[in-house]
Amino acid sequence: xxxxxxxxxxxxxxxxxxxxxxxxxxxxxxxxxxxxxxxxxxxxxxxxxxxxxxxxxxxxxxxxxxxxxxxxxxxxxxxxxxxxxxxxxxxxxxxxxxxxxxxxxxxxxxxxxxxxxxxxxxxxxxxxxxxxxxxxxxxxxxxxxxxxxxxxxxxxxxxxxxxxxxxxxxxxxxxxxxxxxxxxxxxxxxxxxxxxxxxxxxxxxxxxxxxxxxxxxxxxxxxxxxxxxxxxxxxxxxxxxxxxxxxxxxxxxxxxxxxxxxxxxxxxxxxxxxxxxxxxxxxxxxxxxxxxx
Numbered sequence: 491x492x493x494x495x496x497x498x499x500x501x502x503x504x505x506x507x508x509x510x511x512x513x514x515x516x517x518x519x520x521x522x523x524x525x526x527x528x529x530x531x532x533x534x535x536x537x538x539x540x541x542x543x544x545x546x547x548x549x550x551x552x553x554x555x556x557x558x559x560x561x562x563x564x565x566x567x568x569x570x571x572x573x574x575x576x577x578x579x580x581x582x583x584x585x586x587x588x589x590x591x592x593x594x595x596x597x598x599x600x601x602x603x604x605x606x607x608x609x610x611x612x613x614x615x616x617x618x619x620x621x622x623x624x625x626x627x628x629x630x631x632x633x634x635x636x637x638x639x640x641x642x643x644x645x646x647x648x649x650x651x652x653x654x655x656x657x658x659x660x661x662x663x664x665x666x667x668x669x670x671x672x673x674x675x676x677x678x679x680x681x682x683x684x685x686x687x688x689x690x691x692x693x694x695x696x697x698x699x700x701x702x703x704x705x706x707x708x709x710x711x712x713x714x715x716x717x718x719x720x721x722x723x724x725x726x727x728x729x730x731x732x733x734x735x736x737x738x739x740x741x742x743x744x745x746x747x748x749x750x751x752x753x754x755x756x757x758x759x760x761x762x763x764x765x766x767x768x769x770x771x772x773x774x775x776x777x778x779x780x781x782x783x
Contacts, residue, residue, distance in 0.1 A: 603642060606635045608775050610767045611653035615698075618642035620779060634776040644759055644779060645701035651694045655765040658696050659686040662759045664706050666747040667783060668720055670737055672729065676755075676783055679719035680709040680747045686762060701756060708754045711747045756781050 603618035609630045619641030629635055651658065666680035684707055689696040699705075711719070717738050724734040740751060748754050760778045767773055 604637060604777075604779070606775075606777050608632065608635075610773045611651055611655060611763055611765060611775060613761070613763060613775070613777050614650045614652075615644075615647050616650070617647055618644065618779075623780075633774070634778070636778045636780065638780045639782065644698055644756075644781070647698050649689070649691075649696045649698055649761060651696075651763055653694075653765060654767070655694055655763055657762075657764040658689045658691065659762045659764075660689050660698070660760065661686050662701065662706075663757045664708050664754050665757050665783070666709060666711070666716075666719070666752045667755045668723070668737065668741065669751050669753065670740065672727070672733065672737075674783060675720070675723050675727065675737070677716075677719040677723050677747075677752070678726075679722060680711050680715065680752075681757070682707060682709045689761075698759075701759065703754065706754050706756060708747045713742075713745055716741050716744050716747065716752070755783050757783065 604613070604615040604620045606613040607629055618639065620637040621640055623636040623638060626632075649658065661684045663681060663683045665682075666677045668675040668677060689698075691697065709715075720741050721734060721738050724737045729737070744750070744752060758778055758780045760776060763775045763777075765773055
């Protein structure tokens with residue numbers, strides 16, 4: 491208690507001394523009396539009563555970078571083998587060089603471009619660059635295969651089969667296409683699929699012919715069919731009413747599906763291979779190549 495009372499007296503003495511120095515009044519003031527309520531200062535501001543240690547929560551703004559947009563994440567360059575993190579001083583930065591781009595050359599004329607390996611028969615068309623469609627590329631239990639043409643000419647190519655084959659047939663599909671300022675517009679109403687025609691060949695080798703532009707069959711359409719087909723195709727493309735009318739007007743003098751501004755395009759070619767398996771049971775397999783318009 492003695493130590494505490496002495497500490498309080500010392501504090502009051504210092505406070506009184508400072509007040510006396512700051513007071514510019516010429517009137518003399520008496521000494522500070524312990525317990526005098528007039529010497530006690532009462533603080534009413536809550537902000538001044540807070541504990542500055544526990545309540546201090548400084549807001550530190552992030553560093554500004556005028557060259558970068560803070561809302562845009564940094565580009566991911568790890569896929570290219572480049573690291574944005576600098577290497578430690580004195581040590582070379584170890585980076586993984588990017589793997590060389592694998593470019594698949596187009597198949598040569600003497601290599602199997604298309605090769606469909608069914609359980610009963612294998613179908614090949616050398617010289618074509620194709621991509622097989624679908625997730626399952628295993629054709630051992632399949633009855634058909636679909637490919638998309640990426641390069642090469644189907645017309646004039648050779649189809650080869652291996653197995654007990656009794657008949658190979660071919661058919662194709664064409665469509666009239668309108669060339670316009672909004673791009674090529676396929677006219678689905680003027681599409682035609684030919685009948686199955688047996689192919690001529692020997693030793694399981696068949697030459698693919700009659701797919702040149704002058705030999706392709708097309709829809710036998712009149713002027714009314716063409717205008718209706720153009721209108722439907724334009725509306726399906728969701729063009730404006732004014733644009734639909736302009737496209738229909740562009741074919742007002744067209745009398746058949748192979749007359750400008752229309753042209754006949756090969757859309758797909760199909761082959762059907764019939765034969766017998768090793769057990770003497772009949773089988774039928776089909777291969778189709780879709781041609782981009």
